Amino acid sequence: MDSASQSSDESESKLVGQDDCPSHVSEVLLALEKSARMPNIYDVEFSKAFEMKNWTAYRNVYGSDKDPFADNENGRVVDPAWVHHLSYSEIEIDVVEEMLTTLLGVTKELRSQFKMSRERIEAAKRFKGIKSLPDELLAKIFQLSVWEMERLGAKRAMQLSQVCRRFRNVALETRALWTALYSLSSQQQTEMLISRAGPNEKFHAFIFFDSFTKLRPIIDSYRPVIPRWKTLTLDYHRWVPNVRAVLGELFGILAMDGARSPKLEELTVNSGEANPHHGCILPGEFQLWAPNLRTLRCSYFIPLISSSMATISTLVIIHEFPSPTRPSPLKTLVELLLKLPNLSVFELEAHDAYMYMNYRDEMPSVTECIKITCFRLQLPNFPLEELSDRGSCIATLMNALRMPSLEELSISIGINDYDQKYSEGTNWSRSLNILSRALLPKHLTHSTRMKSLLFDMWIDTDLPEGDASSSITLNIPFDVIAYTPSVTISSFVQVLFSQRDKVELQHSTSIASERYRLRVLKFAGCEFMKFGEFKGSIQSLESTGIWNGIEEVIIQDCKLLVQKEAKDVVGQKKLRYLDLPTDLRRSHTPRDDDDFR
Incomplete structure (x- = not known):
C-alpha cells in the first residue's frame, strides 16, 4: 500500500472515529432546514441539484478519466486504491440511505403533528365564529341542518342540543326543530318531540309501514297533534301485498272519532320502485278529513280518488309507464288529473315511457286540464334506440293533454344509450325527430298564454x-x-x-x-x-x-x-x-x- 492510500485511510478512519460525530450528524439536519428556508427554494429543480454526478462519492470513484478495468484483460487485479474508494463510497451511501430513511419517517411524524395542530386552530376559529353569531342566526343554521335530514330531523335536533349549554338553549327555544315525527321512534321520543315543539307549531309526520306494521299504536301516539299536521309522508315497503287495504285501514283510523287535520297542506306517498302501484283508492272521506290539502306527491304510486278534490293545486308523480296489463298507469294518471279541477302545477317523472302503449283504446283522445299553468316533464334514463315510430306511452299522453292556460313548459330528457351513436347516426337523428315532435305536439300552439x-x-x-x-x-x-x-x-x-x-x-x-x-x-x-x-x-x-x-x-x-x-x-x-x-x-x-x- 502506498503512502497516499495509507494517509487517505487514516484520515477517513480518524473522521469516522471522532468523538464529536453526533455534532457533525446534527449539522446535516441544520443544513437541510437551512436549505428549506431559502426564499427561492421552490424554483430549484431537485432532480438536477441531486443528480449522481454532483455527489462526492460518485466523483471519488468515477471522477477520473482513467478506466480502472483498462489493464484487466488478462485477469490482472485493478488498482487497489480504486477498490478502496469504491468500498468506502458504498459504506458512505449506505449511511446516507439510512439517514434519509430516518429523516423521512421523522418528517411524516412532524407533518402529522402539524396537521393536528392546524385542525385545532381551525376548530377554534370555527367555534369562535359560531360564538360571535347571534342566537337568531344560529337558530336558522340549526333549522337548515335539521331540514336536510327530513325523517331523521329529530335525531339531528337532539344531537345539536347536546353539544354545549348555549346550543341546548337555542335548540330548545327553536320550536320548529322538534316538529318531525317518525313512526319508528319510540313512544318516549315522540312524547318528548311533541312537548318540545310546544302548543302552536305545525308538525311533519312520517309513517313507514310494511306487512308487519301495526298502524293503530302509531296513530294513537300522534293523535294529540293530528289537527296540527302540516305534511304527511307515507313510506311503504315495496313488497307490501295489499296497499289498498293498508291505506284504507290507515285513513280509517285517522278519521276515527271525527278527528280532522285542517292544517294539512301536503300528502306524500312513496312506494318501492321495484313494485309500482296504481289504482289504489284514497277514500272519499279524505277530503273532509284534510280540507286544505294543496300538494299531492306520489312516487311509484298513482291513487284513484272517488270524488273531485278542488283544493289540490300541485301534483308530483314519479312512475313507471309500461302497459302490460289493464288498467294502464296512463289511464289511472289521466283519471286522477280529471279529478283535480284546480291543478296548476303538474310535475311528471316518467320511467320507461318510450314503450309502446298496448291498450291505446283506454286513453281518451282529449284530456282537458284547463287550470294547469306549469308542466314539468322529465324522462330520465331514456333509451333512444328503443323508441318506435308506432308510438309510445309519452307520445300518447302528450297528444291527449290539453292545457290552454299553460305558461311554463319544461322538458328534460336523459339519454342513456349515447355510446351506440357512432354506427347509427342517421337513425339517431330520425329517432330524435320522432321524440321532439311527440313532446311538442301541434296543439301546444293553442296554449296562447305560454x-x-x-x-x-x-x-x-x-x-x-x-x-x-x-x-x-x-x-x-x-x-x-x-x-x-x-x-x-x-x-x-x-x-x-x-x-x-x-x-x-x-x-x-x-x-x-x-x-x-x-x-x-x-x-x-x-x-x-x-x-x-x-x-x-x-x-x-x-x-x-x-x-x-x-x-x-x-x-x-x-x-x-x-x-x-x-x-x-x-x-x-x-x-x-x-x-x-x-x-x-x-x-x-x-x-x-x-x-x-
Missing part, C-alpha cells in the same frame, strides 16, 4: 371522451317555439329548427313579426356546440321567418363557443354571452314552506 319553454336533452351516462357526433341533429318543430316569448335549449347534439309539415312558410318579415311571439332564445349548457353548429341553428331559424322578431340570443355555459364567434353570427346588438354555470335539471317541485323543506 311564456317560457325549456327543452333540455342531456347524456344520462358517462360523458363521451370526445365531441358529440356532428352527424346527429335534434330537429325541433318551430311552430311551438314561435309562439313562446322565451325559449331555452340545451342539447349535446346540434339543434335545428324546422317545419313540422310540408306547408308553405310565411317569409314576410312584417307578417312574421305580428304573428310570432319568440323574443328571447337561450342556448344553455350545450357542452359540444361549436361555431358551425351554432351558425347552423341560427340559419335554420332564419329560414322559418321568425328570426327578425328575436330581440336577444343568450349563450350560457357553452364552453366550445367563444364570444367573438357568437357575435359574428348574431351581431353584437342581439348577443348576451354568459360564462356562468347552469343547472337545468330539477327533480322535484320545491316545497313552499316557512319552517320545513
Whole structure:
C-alpha cells in the first residue's frame, strides 16, 4: 500500500472515529432546514441539484478519466486504491440511505403533528365564529341542518342540543326543530318531540309501514297533534301485498272519532320502485278529513280518488309507464288529473315511457286540464334506440293533454344509450325527430298564454371522451317555439329548427313579426356546440321567418363557443354571452314552506 492510500485511510478512519460525530450528524439536519428556508427554494429543480454526478462519492470513484478495468484483460487485479474508494463510497451511501430513511419517517411524524395542530386552530376559529353569531342566526343554521335530514330531523335536533349549554338553549327555544315525527321512534321520543315543539307549531309526520306494521299504536301516539299536521309522508315497503287495504285501514283510523287535520297542506306517498302501484283508492272521506290539502306527491304510486278534490293545486308523480296489463298507469294518471279541477302545477317523472302503449283504446283522445299553468316533464334514463315510430306511452299522453292556460313548459330528457351513436347516426337523428315532435305536439300552439319553454336533452351516462357526433341533429318543430316569448335549449347534439309539415312558410318579415311571439332564445349548457353548429341553428331559424322578431340570443355555459364567434353570427346588438354555470335539471317541485323543506 502506498503512502497516499495509507494517509487517505487514516484520515477517513480518524473522521469516522471522532468523538464529536453526533455534532457533525446534527449539522446535516441544520443544513437541510437551512436549505428549506431559502426564499427561492421552490424554483430549484431537485432532480438536477441531486443528480449522481454532483455527489462526492460518485466523483471519488468515477471522477477520473482513467478506466480502472483498462489493464484487466488478462485477469490482472485493478488498482487497489480504486477498490478502496469504491468500498468506502458504498459504506458512505449506505449511511446516507439510512439517514434519509430516518429523516423521512421523522418528517411524516412532524407533518402529522402539524396537521393536528392546524385542525385545532381551525376548530377554534370555527367555534369562535359560531360564538360571535347571534342566537337568531344560529337558530336558522340549526333549522337548515335539521331540514336536510327530513325523517331523521329529530335525531339531528337532539344531537345539536347536546353539544354545549348555549346550543341546548337555542335548540330548545327553536320550536320548529322538534316538529318531525317518525313512526319508528319510540313512544318516549315522540312524547318528548311533541312537548318540545310546544302548543302552536305545525308538525311533519312520517309513517313507514310494511306487512308487519301495526298502524293503530302509531296513530294513537300522534293523535294529540293530528289537527296540527302540516305534511304527511307515507313510506311503504315495496313488497307490501295489499296497499289498498293498508291505506284504507290507515285513513280509517285517522278519521276515527271525527278527528280532522285542517292544517294539512301536503300528502306524500312513496312506494318501492321495484313494485309500482296504481289504482289504489284514497277514500272519499279524505277530503273532509284534510280540507286544505294543496300538494299531492306520489312516487311509484298513482291513487284513484272517488270524488273531485278542488283544493289540490300541485301534483308530483314519479312512475313507471309500461302497459302490460289493464288498467294502464296512463289511464289511472289521466283519471286522477280529471279529478283535480284546480291543478296548476303538474310535475311528471316518467320511467320507461318510450314503450309502446298496448291498450291505446283506454286513453281518451282529449284530456282537458284547463287550470294547469306549469308542466314539468322529465324522462330520465331514456333509451333512444328503443323508441318506435308506432308510438309510445309519452307520445300518447302528450297528444291527449290539453292545457290552454299553460305558461311554463319544461322538458328534460336523459339519454342513456349515447355510446351506440357512432354506427347509427342517421337513425339517431330520425329517432330524435320522432321524440321532439311527440313532446311538442301541434296543439301546444293553442296554449296562447305560454311564456317560457325549456327543452333540455342531456347524456344520462358517462360523458363521451370526445365531441358529440356532428352527424346527429335534434330537429325541433318551430311552430311551438314561435309562439313562446322565451325559449331555452340545451342539447349535446346540434339543434335545428324546422317545419313540422310540408306547408308553405310565411317569409314576410312584417307578417312574421305580428304573428310570432319568440323574443328571447337561450342556448344553455350545450357542452359540444361549436361555431358551425351554432351558425347552423341560427340559419335554420332564419329560414322559418321568425328570426327578425328575436330581440336577444343568450349563450350560457357553452364552453366550445367563444364570444367573438357568437357575435359574428348574431351581431353584437342581439348577443348576451354568459360564462356562468347552469343547472337545468330539477327533480322535484320545491316545497313552499316557512319552517320545513
